[in-house]
Amino acid sequence: MIYHPRVHSKKPNVNPEPEITTKILEVKDLKKYFPIRKGLFKKTVGQVKSVDAVNFFIEEGETLGLVGESGCGKTTTARCILRAITPTDGEIWFQTSDQKLVDVTSLSINEIRPLRREMQMIFQDPFASLNPRMNLLDLVGEPMLVNGLTNRKERTEHVAELLRLVGLRPEYMRRFPHAFSGGQRQRIVIARALALNPRLVIADEPVSALDVSVQAQVLNLMLELQERLNLTYLFVAHDLSVIKHISNRVAVMYVGKIIETATTEALFNTPKHPYTAALMSAVPVSDPSVRSRMRPLEGDVPSPANPPSGCYFHPRCQYATELCRTHAPELKQVSTKHYVSCHRHDELQLAGVV
Amino acid sequence: MTKQTMPLMPEAKPLLSVENLKTCFELDEGTVKAVDGVSFVVHPSKVLGIVGESGCGKSVTIKSILRIVEKPGRITSGKILFHSAKSKERSESGYIDLAQLEPRGRQIRSIRGNEIALIPQEPMAAFSPVHTIGNQITEAVLLHRSIDSSEAQRIAVERLHEVGVPNPERCMDMYSWELSGGLRQRAMIGMALICEPSLLIADEPTTAIDVTTQAQVLNLLRKLQKEHNTAIIFITHDLGVIAQLADDVVVMYLGRVMEVGPIDDIFHNPQHPYTKALLKSIPTINTVNRSRLPIIEGSIPHPFHRPKGCPFHERCLDAMPGSCDQQLPALHPVTDHQSVSCFKFHDFVDKP
Numbered sequence: 001m002i003y004h005p006r007v008h009s010k011k012p013n014v015n016p017e018p019e020i021t022t023k024i025l026e027v028k029d030l031k032k033y034f035p036i037r038k039g040l041f042k043k044t045v046g047q048v049k050s051v052d053a054v055n056f057f058i059e060e061g062e063t064l065g066l067v068g069e070s071g072c073g074k075t076t077t078a079r080c081i082l083r084a085i086t087p088t089d090g091e092i093w094f095q096t097s098d099q100k101l102v103d104v105t106s107l108s109i110n111e112i113r114p115l116r117r118e119m120q121m122i123f124q125d126p127f128a129s130l131n132p133r134m135n136l137l138d139l140v141g142e143p144m145l146v147n148g149l150t151n152r153k154e155r156t157e158h159v160a161e162l163l164r165l166v167g168l169r170p171e172y173m174r175r176f177p178h179a180f181s182g183g184q185r186q187r188i189v190i191a192r193a194l195a196l197n198p199r200l201v202i203a204d205e206p207v208s209a210l211d212v213s214v215q216a217q218v219l220n221l222m223l224e225l226q227e228r229l230n231l232t233y234l235f236v237a238h239d240l241s242v243i244k245h246i247s248n249r250v251a252v253m254y255v256g257k258i259i260e261t262a263t264t265e266a267l268f269n270t271p272k273h274p275y276t277a278a279l280m281s282a283v284p285v286s287d288p289s290v291r292s293r294m295r296p297l298e299g300d301v302p303s304p305a306n307p308p309s310g311c312y313f314h315p316r317c318q319y320a321t322e323l324c325r326t327h328a329p330e331l332k333q334v335s336t337k338h339y340v341s342c343h344r345h346d347e348l349q350l351a352g353v354v
Numbered sequence: 355m356t357k358q359t360m361p362l363m364p365e366a367k368p369l370l371s372v373e374n375l376k377t378c379f380e381l382d383e384g385t386v387k388a389v390d391g392v393s394f395v396v397h398p399s400k401v402l403g404i405v406g407e408s409g410c411g412k413s414v415t416i417k418s419i420l421r422i423v424e425k426p427g428r429i430t431s432g433k434i435l436f437h438s439a440k441s442k443e444r445s446e447s448g449y450i451d452l453a454q455l456e457p458r459g460r461q462i463r464s465i466r467g468n469e470i471a472l473i474p475q476e477p478m479a480a481f482s483p484v485h486t487i488g489n490q491i492t493e494a495v496l497l498h499r500s501i502d503s504s505e506a507q508r509i510a511v512e513r514l515h516e517v518g519v520p521n522p523e524r525c526m527d528m529y530s531w532e533l534s535g536g537l538r539q540r541a542m543i544g545m546a547l548i549c550e551p552s553l554l555i556a557d558e559p560t561t562a563i564d565v566t567t568q569a570q571v572l573n574l575l576r577k578l579q580k581e582h583n584t585a586i587i588f589i590t591h592d593l594g595v596i597a598q599l600a601d602d603v604v605v606m607y608l609g610r611v612m613e614v615g616p617i618d619d620i621f622h623n624p625q626h627p628y629t630k631a632l633l634k635s636i637p638t639i640n641t642v643n644r645s646r647l648p649i650i651e652g653s654i655p656h657p658f659h660r661p662k663g664c665p666f667h668e669r670c671l672d673a674m675p676g677s678c679d680q681q682l683p684a685l686h687p688v689t690d691h692q693s694v695s696c697f698k699f700h701d702f703v704d705k706p
Contacts, residue, residue, distance in 0.1 A: 063644075069564040070535075181653040211407040211654065212591055216635040216647040223644060238565065241594075245637035246644065264643050282569035284594030286638050288617040291598055296569030300534045353639050 023095065024200055024232050025081065026057040030090035032076050036305060048305045050076040051087070052256035055331060058200070060095075063226065063233040065247030065264070067240060067279075069301050073256040074236045078202045081234070082119055083112050094119070097199060117147060120198040124205040126185035130177040136163065136188060137173045143195040162191040166221060183214035187221065194225070202234045207242060219246055240283050244268055244353075249337065252276050255312040256304050258331060262338040269352045272340040275313050277350040311343070319344055367437065368395040369553055369585050370419070375432035375453070377411075377418045386657040388414040388427065390609035391704060393685060396553065398437075399583040403600030403617070405593060405632075409654055411609035412589045416555050419587075420466055421457040429453050439552060440469055468498040471546040475558040477538040481530035487514075488526030491545045498549050509548065517544040518574060536567035540574065547578065554579075555587045560595060572598060593636060597621060605629050608655065608665035611685050615692035625694045627672045664696070672698055 032051040035044040051073040058064045068074050080087040083104055092104040097118060104115065123129040130139060140162055141155045149155055160170035166187040177185055186206060193201055203222070207215040223246065225231060237243050243250055244264060251261040252275065260273040271277045278297045299316045302308055310327050314320040323343050331341040342348070377389040389411045396402045404412045417423045419434055434452040441450060441464060455462040474480040481490060491513070492506040501509075507526070514522035517540045530538055539559060546554060556575070560568040576599060579586055588599055596603060596617070603620040605613045605628065613626040624630045634648045641647070652669045655661055661668050667678040677697045684704035685695040695704070 069566060181656075183653050212593075212636050213407055213632060213650040214653060216637070216649040219637065220646050220649060223646065240565070241637045241639045241641070244639055244643065245641055245647070248644070268639070278566060280639070282566045283639050284569070284572065284592065284598045285640075286594040286597045286621070286633075286636070288597045288600075288621050296573055297566040298570075300536055300567065301564065 022059045023057045023093075024060040025095070025234070026091075026093040027077075027081065028055055028091040028093070030054045030077065030080055030092060031088045032073075032080055032085065033088045046305055048303075049256050049307065050304055051080065052304075053090070054253075054256070054258050056251050056258055056261060058232055058234060060199070060232055061226075061230055062248040063235055063246055065243035065250040066234060066236045066253060067238065067243045067250060068253035069238060069279075071255075071301060071304065072253040073304070074238075074253055075204055077253070078121070078204050078234060078236050082116070082121055082202060083107070084121075094200070117143075117196040118198050119200045119202065120193040120196070122186075122189055122193050122201060122203040122206045125209045126182060126189050127209070129189055130185060132177055135174050135176050136168075139177070139188060140192045140195055143192060147196060158195070159191075162194060165194070165225070166191045181214070182210050183217055186210060186214075186218050190218075190221065190225070194229070197229075198231070200232045200234065202236070204236045205238070206235075208237065208239060215242070222246065240280060252279070255302055255307055257312065257341070258339075259313065259342070260338075260340045261331075262340075266335070266338050267352075271350050271352050272334060272338065272345045272348070273313075273342045274317050274319050274348065274350060277352070278316075280353050281351070311341075319348055367398075368435075369398045369437050370396040370587075371433075371435045372415070372419070373433040373435070375415065375418060375434060376430045377414050377423055377427055378430050379427040381426065384658050387609055387660070388657070389418060391432070392606070392609070392611050394604045394611065394614055396585050396587060397602075398552065398585050399579070400601045401579060401586045401588055401599055403596040403603045404587060404589045404606060405591065405596055405603060406606035407591055407654060409608070409657065410606040412606055413557060414609075415606075416472070416557055416587060416589060419452060419555065420470060420472060421452060421455060421462050422466075423457075436465070436470070436553070438465065438469055441465060464498070467494055467551075468549045469551050470553045470555065471549065471551040473539075473542055473546045473554065473556040473559045476562045477535075477542040478530065478562070480542060481538065483529060483531050486527050486529055487533070487541050491526075491541070491548055494545055495548045510544075513544040513548050514541065517541070517547075517578070518570075519544065535563045536570060539563060539567075539571050543571070543574065543578070547582065547584070550582065551584065553585045553587065555589075557589045558591070559588075561590070561592070568595075575599065593621075593633065594638070605632070608657075608660060610665055610682075611693075611695060612666065613692065613694050613696075614685070615689075619689070619692050623692075625688055625692060625699065626696050627670045627698070628666045631669075631671070674698075677701070 030051055031053055033047040033049050036046040038045045054077055066074050079085045081092055087105055093101050094104050095101055137159050140159045144155050159173060163170045168187055207218050235246055247264050249263050250267045251258050254275050260276045281295045297316050308315050311324045311329055314324040329341045329343045331339050333339050334345060373393050375389055375392045379386040379388055392415055406412050418429055432453055435449045436452050437448050438450050488510055491510040495506045495509055511522045514525055519525045519537060519540050560571050590596055600617050602616055604611055607628055613629045624633055631650045635650055637647060650669050663679040663681055664683055667673040674697060682704045683695045683697050684702040685693050686700045686702045687693045688699045
């Protein structure tokens with residue numbers, strides 16, 4: 001049998017005239033539905049709308065924080081961008097290093113390979129994302145090998161350079177991951193992500209598995225590398241303090257949708273969406289003299305398989321009206337970089353973090 | 355040689371007092387001193403927070419109190435004096451030394467779950483998935499009280515209602531996997547409180563749940579603690595949670611108590627270099643955007659390679675060569691309320 005390469009009916013959308021823009025990534029109406037199957041014939045009986053029409057962009061050199069509670073679709077969004085999973089619908093425009101705009105969703109697997117050099121991922125758990133049978137040279141050098149840097153000597157030199165960059169001693173190159181602590185392992189993961197000089201780094205909860213005293217080290221390192229290498233970060237996390245610390249802009253997700261996005265300062269000082277405000281008031285303040293501030297939301301996060309009608313947040317929202325119960329609000333621009341999806345955004349006066 | 359001095363308020367009779375507790379794990383590779391001479395007291399109806407990073411011995415400390423340390427771990431020395439209100443075999447003073455009890459014996463079993471209850475970290479793992487919630491909660495009460503099952507059912511429903519489970523009768527017949535994370539943790543709290551314990555141990559009860567749900571659970575714990583006058587040992591690595599809940603704080607590092615004191619003093623006037631550095635290095639919601647955080651250099655030593663002397667000296671900016679790297683500082687009072695184990699403040703040495 002002769003192998004026929006798969007012919008893609010969908011032509012890759014390559015913008016013929018590259019516009020000059022600073023947006024490195026623009027996500028338009030991204031959707032990822034997972035089918036719920038039941039019965040003998042695995043009939044699809046419903047859909048989990050993990051990511052439901054998400055829109056956002058990232059400018060070159062900035063950090064966009066993506067924050068939300070578990071199950072809100074943060075990780076799914078991040079994985080769709082890398083095409084680690086194929087999105088159901090939507091467009092993901094990425095500006096390549098040669099100034100071309102490419103729609104990641106329309107590319108075939110072979111066409112996406114070269115793009116993966118420019119987009120890299122840092123995973124949450126450095127104990128799970130490093131193969132225990134590979135030493136640092138192989139771990140950090142593998143992306144180079146896959147991408148054609150076969151000269152072992154050159155590769156070794158490059159790995160040594162990367163290890164130095166993330167604050168590890170190059171002499172440790174022959175050691176295996178078990179010899180390193182959590183923070184050091186996360187440095188290895190970062191070195192591996194940087195091996196191919198990416199421009200966009202997607203960090204999925206990079207510090208949540210680390211000890212508090214080590215979190216600060218990794219956050220500082222990420223800030224430092226961003227400045228030195230002009231990296232762009234999509235920083236996914238559930239911890240508002242970490243998000244506030246590292247991001248230029250923040251997008252807040254709730255049940256598969258982005259409900260508010262703004263510059264970090266605007267979001268934390270003048271939140272426009274009641275969920276954002278609730279999220280901030282729920283964070284325990286590390287000062288024993290302010291104890292009354294914690295006002296929790298009632299109820300639980302709804303299931304993305306069976307979301308409520310209208311605005312997904314209305315069952316937990318103290319400001320909900322009849323309109324919120326029936327009509328889903330759209331993400332609207334309220335000021336230069338501030339977008340919010342709430343029917344009552346202009347009348348509500350919400351408290352941020354003082 | 356100095357004995358570790360008991361910190362805090364001598365006037366009140368403590369509910370639990372842990373004195374120089376040592377718990378070791380003897381492994382083929384060597385002995386791990388998970389808890390190495392820990393002392394603290396818990397007062398009735400107060401919340402004691404134990405803070406520390408992973409591997410600092412917080413969990414082993416509470417496991418030692420409950421006598422559920424897994425083999426090959428064992429308590430090698432120290433006292434765990436618990437003031438029992440229900441046990442018949444307590445001494446005249448009312449105290450029982452839990453460290454002396456048989457870990458599988460009748461006496462500890464009558465205390466565990468009855469007078470000292472535990473809220474584990476992950477309710478998903480702590481509830482059995484093949485028994486209903488009601489079944490598991492009534493089991494706890496039937497073990498400790500001589501009542502019939504319909505009475506136990508009634509108490510369980512009442513307790514679930516109290517912890518804010520909507521429709522508690524229905525919840526009784528549900529399985530743990532049918533509940534959301536927040537509800538599951540509420541049910542777990544209900545189960546822990548079913549026998550009205552005088553001491554509740556909460557081992558990172560909110561780390562596995564979301565921030566909005568965490569706030570609900572913390573408020574619930576605070577409310578229940580006031581209503582039932584239960585003392586709580588609250589273990590966490592989240593300083594925000596501690597600040598919101600605790601009355602007193604114990605800061606642990608590598609199986610040792612570094613500093614102990616009232617919550618306000620620990621947060622506003624920390625003494626020990628580790629406490630200071632820890633407080634500074636954590637990004638809070640109030641820190642300046644995109645600034646460099648002051649960090650603690652290095653990482654927590656491997657338990658097999660504990661440094662000689664003070665366990666923190668290798669990462670400490672104030673370490674004094676000759677003393678910190680040679681001898682182990684004892685926990686000693688530096689102010690009326692606060693005790694610190696650091697040679698910067700005193701030169702009391704703790705001999706092994």
